[in-house]
Amino acid sequence: MIVEEMIADKTIPSTTILEQVRNLAQPLASGHYVEDWDTRSFEIGRLSDAYSLLAKENGHWANTTEVAAVRPLSVTASRYLDNESTTGQARLSMNFDFTLLDGEDYRVVSKAAARLDSAEKIVISSAAYALCYLDNPPELTLELMNLLYEEALHLEAIGRLLGIDHSEREWIPEDRLGNWELVRGCTSPLEYMVIEHCLYEGRGTIASAEGAYQLERAGVSSPVVAVMDAIARQEANHNISGFRWLRLLDRGRAEDDAALASTVRRFVEVEPVPDADGSDASLRKHFPFFLIQVYRDTGDFRLLKEHIVAASRNARRAGGPGIAPEELYRQSEKALAWCSVTA
Numbered sequence: 001m002i003v004e005e006m007i008a009d010k011t012i013p014s015t016t017i018l019e020q021v022r023n024l025a026q027p028l029a030s031g032h033y034v035e036d037w038d039t040r041s042f043e044i045g046r047l048s049d050a051y052s053l054l055a056k057e058n059g060h061w062a063n064t065t066e067v068a069a070v071r072p073l074s075v076t077a078s079r080y081l082d083n084e085s086t087t088g089q090a091r092l093s094m095n096f097d098f099t100l101l102d103g104e105d106y107r108v109v110s111k112a113a114a115r116l117d118s119a120e121k122i123v124i125s126s127a128a129y130a131l132c133y134l135d136n137p138p139e140l141t142l143e144l145m146n147l148l149y150e151e152a153l154h155l156e157a158i159g160r161l162l163g164i165d166h167s168e169r170e171w172i173p174e175d176r177l178g179n180w181e182l183v184r185g186c187t188s189p190l191e192y193m194v195i196e197h198c199l200y201e202g203r204g205t206i207a208s209a210e211g212a213y214q215l216e217r218a219g220v221s222s223p224v225v226a227v228m229d230a231i232a233r234q235e236a237n238h239n240i241s242g243f244r245w246l247r248l249l250d251r252g253r254a255e256d257d258a259a260l261a262s263t264v265r266r267f268v269e270v271e272p273v274p275d276a277d278g279s280d281a282s283l284r285k286h287f288p289f290f291l292i293q294v295y296r297d298t299g300d301f302r303l304l305k306e307h308i309v310a311a312s313r314n315a316r317r318a319g320g321p322g323i324a325p326e327e328l329y330r331q332s333e334k335a336l337a338w339c340s341v342t343a
C-alpha cells in the first residue's frame with residue numbers, strides 16, 4: 001500500500017510521516033556526502049504531498065491563503081516574478097532534458113558555477129538539519145521539505161550539466177564550514193529561517209539572478225540560461241519564505257527582538273560584511289541587511305516581498321539589486337549598528 005492510500009485509510013498517523021521524513025533526512029543532516037542523496041531528497045519531496053493532505057485532513061491550515069502560500073513553492077515564485085504568465089516554466093525547465101555541456105558552454109558555465117554545487121549541497125544539508133533537530137510548526141515542516149526538494153533539483157541540474165561526480169568532492173568545502181556551523185548552532189526555527197533564508201538566501205537571490213544575467217551576456221545557449229533562471233526564481237522565493245516565517249514566528253516581544261539581533265550578529269561574526277564601496281559583491285552582501293532594516297521599520301511582509309521580487313528582476317536584467325546604493329547602504333548600516341548594540 002502506498003503512503004497516500006495508507007493516510008486516506010488513516011492507518012498512518014502524522015507522526016509516522018514525520019518520522020519517515022526524519023529518517024530520510026538524517027544522513028543528509030550530517031553535512032557529508034550521502035550516496036543516495038537524490039533518492040532521499042526526491043522522496044522527501046514526494047512525502048510533502050502526503051504530509052500536506054494529512055495536515056489538511058487534521059484541520060491544519062483552515063485558512064486557504066496560508067495553504068496556497070506553502071505549496072508548491074516554485075509555482076508561487078514564478079507567480080510573484082512573472083504575473084502568472086509563466087507559472088509552469090520554473091518547474092518545466094527543471095525537467096529539461098539535461099545534456100552534458102561541452103565546448104564554450106562548458107567552459108563558461110563551469111567557471112561561473114565553480115562554487116554553485118556546494119551552495120546547493122549545504123542548503124540540502126541545512127534543510128535536513130532543520131527537519132531533524134528543530135521544533136518546527138507543521139506548516140514550516142512542509143515548507144522545509146519542499147525547500148530541500150527544490151535545492152536537490154538545483155543540484156541535480158548543475159551536476160548533470162557539468163558532469164560532476166559528487167562523490168569526489170567535499171560535500172561541504174572548507175570555505176563553507178562557517179555557514180554549516182551557523183546552521184548547526186541554530187536552536188529555534190526563527191534563528192534558522194533568519195540565518196538561512198533571510199540572510200544567506202538574500203545574497204543568493206541577487207547572486208543567482210546575476211548569474212543568469214552573466215551567462216546570457218557570455219553567450220551561453222538558451223536552455224542553460226533557462227535552467228539558471230528557474231533556479232533564480234526559486235531562490236527569490238526561498239528568501240521570501242524567510243521573511244514570511246520571521247513575520248509569523250516573531251511575536252513582537254522584547255525577547256524576539258533580542259533573538260533576531262543576536263542571530264543577525266552571529267551571522268555577521270562568521271560572514272563579515274564588506275565595505276560600502278558600490279561593487280557588485282558589496283551591494284549583494286548588504287542587500288539582506290537592507291531587508292532586515294525594512295522588516296524592523298515596517299514589519300510589512302508584502303513590502304519585503306516586493307523588494308525581493310524587484311531586486312531579483314533587476315539583477316536578472318542588469319546585475320545588482322537595483323536599489324540606490326546610498327539608500328541600500330544607509331538601511332544596511334542601521335541594521336548592522338542595531339544588532340551590535342542590541343545583541
Ligand SMILES: [Fe+2]
Pocket residue numbers: 119120123150151154231235
Ligand atoms: Fe538552490
Ligand SMILES: [Fe+2]
Pocket residue numbers: 123151201204234235238
Ligand atoms: Fe534556495
